[in-house]
Amino acid sequence: MSAPLTDSPSVPLLRMRGVCKRFDNVVALAGVALQVHRGEVHAICGENGAGKSTLMKIISGVYTPDEGEIHIDDRPTRIESLSHAQALGIVMIHQELNLVPHLTVAENIWLGREPRRGWFVDRARQYDGARDCLRRLGVDIDPDAEVSTLSIGQQQLVEIAKALSMQARLLIMDEPTSSLAEADAARLLQVVQDLKRAGVGIVYISHRLDELEHIVDRVTVLRDGHYIATRSWGETSINEIVGLMVGRELTQQFPPATRLPSAEVLxxxxxxxxxxxxxxxxxxxxxxxxxxxxxxxxxxxxxxxxxxxxxxxxxxxxxxxxxxxxxxxxxxxxxxxxxxxxxxxxxxxxxxxxxxxxxxxxxxxxxxxxxxxxxxxxxxxxxxxxxxxxxxxxxxxxxxxxxxxxxxxxxxxxxxxxxxxxxxxxxxxxxxxxxxxxxxxxxxxxxxxxxxxxxxxxxxxxxxxxxxxxxxxxxxxxxxxxxxxxx
Ligand SMILES: Nc1ncnc2c1ncn2[C@@H]1O[C@H](COP(=O)(O)OP(=O)(O)OP(=O)(O)O)[C@@H](O)[C@H]1O
Ligand SMILES: [Mg+2]
CATH class of the missing domain: 3.40.50.300 (P-loop containing nucleotide triphosphate hydrolases)
Structure with a gap:
């Protein structure tokens, strides 16, 4: 795949403005702006239903916006479809897993873009390519295993390996660690750092605000489909972000412990x-x-x-x-x-x-x-x-x-x-x-x-x-x- 885009460092990779999206009577996005640069990790924060995934699906060609401008490398762009987004170097790891359960790990990773030898799928290259991506993530999953036999965490790792194999310029990760064990999550954050150093722009969505700490450069907050603010990570705090997300101050993390357990065994x-x-x-x-x-x-x-x-x-x-x-x-x-x-x-x-x-x-x-x-x-x-x-x-x-x-x-x-x-x-x-x-x-x-x-x-x-x-x-x-x- 040849990327038809320039790589000038001063131009943002992605710039969007006034993006609106409505589903019947639900306004999912009402005038959202976002800019992502090369080598930047940009977090999107917001409560459940704030519009984060919808915004990302617009960037990755799943939905077309009702209104708004999208510039890729300073060029006005209409992202027509998933494959068009991929041709532009935009790849998304979805919040919901999208693997085909009865295919193998390797088949899933190469689905729709199988390496070929003549008329046939080149199974050896398919296997090796999958193994390399999994290795890069440091995980031990057999490329020949059927996806239905894997745990949710393993399936999530396969999704991530698949995205890595696509050589993205802009990688969107929608809650990539939500089903990962600590060690796998830590390794993934390491991969994010590597990609960032290689100049990939990364949009990162996570409700685990503590994990943003080590990777994020800037953060944009959405609330009820509205754009609220963008901050440099160094100039904000988790408290401020939470305040912007919920629109009020949250003072307690857990309810006060007033209840006493009964002595009776249930x-x-x-x-x-x-x-x-x-x-x-x-x-x-x-x-x-x-x-x-x-x-x-x-x-x-x-x-x-x-x-x-x-x-x-x-x-x-x-x-x-x-x-x-x-x-x-x-x-x-x-x-x-x-x-x-x-x-x-x-x-x-x-x-x-x-x-x-x-x-x-x-x-x-x-x-x-x-x-x-x-x-x-x-x-x-x-x-x-x-x-x-x-x-x-x-x-x-x-x-x-x-x-x-x-x-x-x-x-x-x-x-x-x-x-x-x-x-x-x-x-x-x-x-x-x-x-x-x-x-x-x-x-x-x-x-x-x-x-x-x-x-x-x-x-x-x-x-x-x-x-x-x-x-x-x-x-x-x-x-x-x-x-x-x-x-
Ligand atoms: N295809 C759709 N049809 C109808 N409503 C939708 C559709 N997709 C999203 N919505 C609605 O749009 C709003 C934004 O949803 P979205 O999935 O973008 O939220 P989110 O910020 O990703 O939330 P979460 O943190 O829970 O993943 C929600 O009210 C959701 O119910
Ligand atoms: Mg979501």
């Missing part, structure tokens, strides 16, 4: 054991409120009142093609049946509306298709679903990934309220401040074993890390996964 798990990743539990018992449970499938768990708010909300939590209202009531339609056994549409709507209000879900109406909501608002829909199902225990797996600071606080408050109502809340999180800010006790796992259970009030981040990584000496180790009362 969920008890003992000696739980399973070898390998798939397959049923081999030994151990699970008790809910003193009653022994047999859980063979998610259906059994749901029937018993145990809900799982998955980290992969698209695959497991959300019916993306259904409306917000259907999603909220999906797991408990029985409660909406009228005398004849039909679903009472008015009650369904009222229920959905009440959760939309309670959780401040930003959607034009309960009838909106879930896929069209911003990431954070999709997460709230999944939580609403389980609240309506009246679960007794809710397992939150990384519930605030991709969630903005304001909405995070709302989800924390919600978890607190659930616990105060007597619902057991299990929080799985790799965000240590979140773990310590929200929990009463921390169960630390290490290589499939319960390493220790700590009283949150009495421990520090360092101690949790220590138990997670170093672990205990052989003699003081508890028996395999002997998970004593956890709630």
């Amino acid at each position: 969920l008890r798990v003992r000696g739980l054991r399973r070898e390998g990743v798939f397959g049923p539990v081999e030994a151990g018992e699970i008790e809910l409120a003193g009653e022994r449970l047999t859980i063979r499938s998610p259906r059994d768990a749901i029937a018993a009142g145990i809900a799982y708010v998955s980290e992969d909300r698209k695959a497991h939590g959300l019916a993306v093609k259904m409306s917000v209202a259907h999603n909220i009531t999906l797991a408990n339609v029985g409660a909406l049946a009228n005398g004849l056994g039909f679903i009472d549409a008015t009650r369904e709507r009222e229920t959905a509306e009440s959760f939309i209000r309670q959780l401040d879900i930003r959607t034009p109406s309960p009838d909106q298709i879930a896929r069209l909501l911003s990431g954070g608002n999709q997460q709230k829909v999944v939580i609403a679903k389980w609240l309506f199902r009246q679960a007794r225990v809710i397992l939150f797996d990384e519930p605030t990934r991709g969630i903005d600071v304001g909405a995070k606080y709302a989800i924390y408050e919600l978890m607190d309220q659930l616990a105060a109502q007597g619902i057991g809340v299990v929080l799985i999180s790799s965000d240590l401040p979140e773990v310590l800010g929200m929990s009463d006790r921390v169960a630390v796992f290490r290589q499939g074993e319960l390493a220790s259970v700590l009283e949150t009030r009495r421990c520090t981040q360092q101690e949790v890390m220590h138990h997670a990584s170093v672990g205990l000496t052989e003699s003081s180790k508890p028996p395999l996964a002997a998970l004593e009362p956890i709630l």
Whole structure:
């Protein structure tokens, strides 16, 4: 691919002004401006639904703007399509994963631009090219593995490898670390630095404001589709950015700890054991409120009142093609049946509306298709679903990934309220401040074993890390996964 563009350092790579985009009755962007230079890492910050992804999709040719100017290398440009954007050197790593599950890693990386030998796809070059990109990211994923067998984090790494293979001049990363483990995220930030040094312009979107610290040159803040401000990173602070994002001051990160956990055990798990990743539990018992449970499938768990708010909300939590209202009531339609056994549409709507209000879900109406909501608002829909199902225990797996600071606080408050109502809340999180800010006790796992259970009030981040990584000496180790009362 020959880049038809000049490389003069004084001209911004991208300059846009007055960009507007509307979807039916939703104004996603109302007059947004942005400039990105070569070798610059430019962060876009804003709450869920602020318009960040929409703006990036305009730059990468997914959407055409209703109004506004786009200049690439000082030339007015209409970006017609994804392939046109790619020809201009613009590549986007999307917030939602776009891989084809039944193709291999290498096939996905080269999809639509397969290296050929004569009439045929050159499999060897395809494999080698994929391996090189993955190596550059420092990850150990087999290029021949089928994508459906990979974890979400691995899939995200494949997306990133794919973008790297395209030799972008302007690389857009929409929450690239949201499903990555710490080590992979750190390596990715290293790759961002390398690309920056090579003169690539990078637009970086992340709700993990702390990770911006080491990579970002400038930041542009959007709120409700409006352009708010652009600042040099050196001349601003996280507090100022958060203030600009939410339009008010956020003084607290976590709700005050006023609630006391009950002494009664709600969920008890003992000696739980399973070898390998798939397959049923081999030994151990699970008790809910003193009653022994047999859980063979998610259906059994749901029937018993145990809900799982998955980290992969698209695959497991959300019916993306259904409306917000259907999603909220999906797991408990029985409660909406009228005398004849039909679903009472008015009650369904009222229920959905009440959760939309309670959780401040930003959607034009309960009838909106879930896929069209911003990431954070999709997460709230999944939580609403389980609240309506009246679960007794809710397992939150990384519930605030991709969630903005304001909405995070709302989800924390919600978890607190659930616990105060007597619902057991299990929080799985790799965000240590979140773990310590929200929990009463921390169960630390290490290589499939319960390493220790700590009283949150009495421990520090360092101690949790220590138990997670170093672990205990052989003699003081508890028996395999002997998970004593956890709630
Ligand atoms: N294709 C679409 N159809 C209808 N509405 C849309 C569509 N895409 C986005 N929206 C709406 O436009 C607004 C901006 O969404 P966008 O995805 O750009 O937000 P975001 O800033 O990326 O949020 P997040 O941090 O949650 O990813 C939201 O209200 C969203 O629901
Ligand atoms: Mg987004």
